[in-house]
Amino acid sequence: MNSELPAYQLKFSAKRRSIQLKIQSGQLWVCAPAGCDLKLIQQLIMQKKHWIDKHLQQQQQTEAGWLEQGQIPFFDDKLQLKIVQDSVNQFSLDGDCLWLQLSHRNKMDSQHKWIEKLVTGFYMQQAQLWFSQQVLHEQQRMSLQSRQVRVCNFKAKWGSCDSSGLLSFNWRLLMAPAWVARYVVVHELAHLVHMNHSKNFWALVAEFNSDAAKARLWLKQNQHWMQL
Ligand SMILES: [Zn+2]
Incomplete structure (x- = not known):
């Protein structure tokens, strides 16, 4: 049995009458009455060690998603999510911050759904702009002509x-580095010539994108966190 005292964050409060323990953001938080004996606090922590370990482990297993972390990946950057109550539901980008306005008319239990909807809407909008531009650029290099560019919520x-x-x-x-997304553009454009994954297809991809193998590996290794 491990008898080591777990790490904890301690806060004294004049209003508290008893010691409170809670697990939040992967840490043990202790709130104790002002002037409470440190020995007493540590004693309680040791008594509750089994409960603490179990809950810390549980939280690590269900590792918080992007929305719970309050930030989202955007190419090589991270955008901070700023949530404000407003009269409408909408998003707006301001530097490194993605502002999410949530209508005060939303039901309390639908707030998370709205946040997800707004963030997805932001990604879809940015993806449409970015992929349209990249396709124009790459198809010119490859002397090809696509008909239309669309952004989807593929699973x-x-x-x-x-x-x-x-x-x-x-x-x-858009959660991946730009060089990875660029490879996918070249990959799909190459299908305008070869509607398969033949040797000739891969040769064409390699001719216009030297990162292809690296990008495929990157996607395989990182796809598990590329979701909200
Ligand atoms: Zn393909």
């Missing part, structure tokens, strides 16, 4: 290309 793929020249991209690619 299990990064992009697609149909025989009519419609290219679709997963908005979650």
Whole structure:
């Protein structure tokens, strides 16, 4: 049995009459009455050690998602989420901050759904702009012509290309570094020539994107956290 005292954050409060323990943000927080004997606090922590260990472990296993962390990845950067109550539900980007306005008319238990909806809306909007621009650039380099660029909420793929020249991209690619997303653009454009993953297809991708192998590996290794 491990008898070591767990690390904890201690706060004294004049209003408290008893010692309170809670697990939050992966840490043990102790709130104690002002002037409370430190020995008493440590004694209580040791008594509750089993409960503390169990809950700390549980929290690590259900590692907080991006929204719970209050920040989201955006290419190589992180955007801080700033939530304010307002009369409408909408998002706006201001430097490194993504402001989320939540309507005070929203039901209390739907707030999280609204946050997710607004953040997804932000990604979709940015992805449409970014992929449209990248496709224009890359198709010129590759002497190809697509018909339309679309952003999708794919669950299990990064992009697609149909025989009519419609290219679709997963908005979650904006959580990856730009060089990774650029590879997917070249990949889908190459399907305008080869509607398969043949040797010739991969040769064409490699001709226009030297990061292809690295980017595929990156996506495989990181896809698990590329979601809200
Ligand atoms: Zn493909």
